Amino acid sequence: MEAKYTPTLVNIGGRRLALKTAGEGVPTVVFEMGLGIAASTYDTIAGQIAALTRVVWYDRAGLGQSDPAPIPRTIQDLVLDLHTLLQKATLPSPYVLVGHSMGGHIVRLYRERYPDEVAALVLIDASHEDQRERYLAVLPPQPNACPDLAHLRHIWESRWVDSRQNAEQIDNLANSALLRSCHNLGNLPLVVLSRGCPMRDPAKYPSGLIEAMERLWLQMQRELAQLSSQSCHLIASKSGHLIHEDEPTLIVDLVRQMVVQVREQMKR
Template sequence: MHTKELSPFPKILVDVGGYRLAAFCAGTESPTVVLDAGMGDISEVWHQIQEAVSQFTCVCSYDRAGRGQSDPGPLPRTSQTVVNELHTLLTRIGLPGPYVLVGHSFGGFNVRLYAHQYPDDVGGIILVDSAHPDLDLVALLPPEASDENKRIREVRTVLRQETQETANPEGIDPVASAALVCAIPSLGAVPLVVLTHTSEVWIEMLMTEFPGFPRELATRLEQAWQEGQRHLLLLSSQSVQMVAQHSGHYIHHEEPELVVHAIRQVVDLVRKRNR
């Protein structure tokens, strides 16, 4: 049981099918911004973003099943499970669309699938250094060997948390989730912002955290990530990329003002369309 109240925002416990998810909403006005965290993260990672966005519109974060202050959910889990739960959550809270969906890393899978299945309820999307479903960074590492660089082994372990069901803390099946997202070729003309980290910053952060990791290999991983980011722009005919000049993977922590700026732009666009 989670007894510590991590979020400063009012908690709402919602039954989504025999188990409850914890949601935290603040602010007023439409559209409602919905924040979906990366693999293993909880709603608290959005604290700075939610506090700022609540000043100009309604914004909700939530803990996925089994994380934070939410009850465990049934296994196995995929992005489809997450979408079903989130749709039930928003419906039972009584927050109507249009929603502006913000997804970080694995959360990007979820918001893309949600937008595809409920297009009339989604006014815009912000992908915060979102994973690309075709990208397997583990496959870019050398084959495992008993005498391999220990830093390569450590990085492989970290990367597997988002690519193997048995390794990640949520019991998510990443392969099945990626397949669901890959089946969506386009999201039409929905306003889309792709927020991407800067290569030099990410590489230096990796080298600092895992000293001795081969730089050329770090560069190869980063080039594949950046290619995936460019490909995300093809999801919508109204897409734009913003590059966080001073951030690694957690742009919402390192440059929260950029994430808030992107959200405000999409919120303003949705409001103009609905006048």
């Protein structure tokens, strides 16, 4: 039977975040989900990792059982929330930070702000700070003849920059600017896991467009891997963007390997 994890409401200063923890040991694995995704989505994955070490996952402000926060928000606000949460809950570093999609932005900025606390990063089909500009460069400028294409261009041209149109009221333009100001990761252990299947059906769009966008995505994933001299880039060949649904065991295995690697480094 699958374990049920009841969150603890932790006051981080006038607001409460719903925190889940399991397991014991170091380093502590901390999950950051994609935009609008509640912590419960990762219950099974976190539970399997808990057999090896302590694992932490939580609902960001306004999601699940967590209290809302002033909006709009940026990843700088989310990083401060996470740092305060870990301190208030007495969950000490070192951390292996695991970020999916926009969660990749959060864990990268966390490492920039608190480098001594972070032992390793795992990026799961993580967003790239330049993705909007690169996608718009290949999207046809007059998509009216194809409704799906018109919608896709609307996403990247308008909706992506309007914080009112996403589940957490996140300012994506501010996020990209924050990431561009970050340093590289030096020799920090880093795993980049990227999707192997396209997010959209190529048949619904002009010939070659989705394939071109996926090539751009793969190039951006390679660039993320180049942030560290001690990195590994892997492809989830059976997965779209939601790798935690398509190939969850792959995430579990990679995080476990990273925990073992960090423990070996801690012995030196």
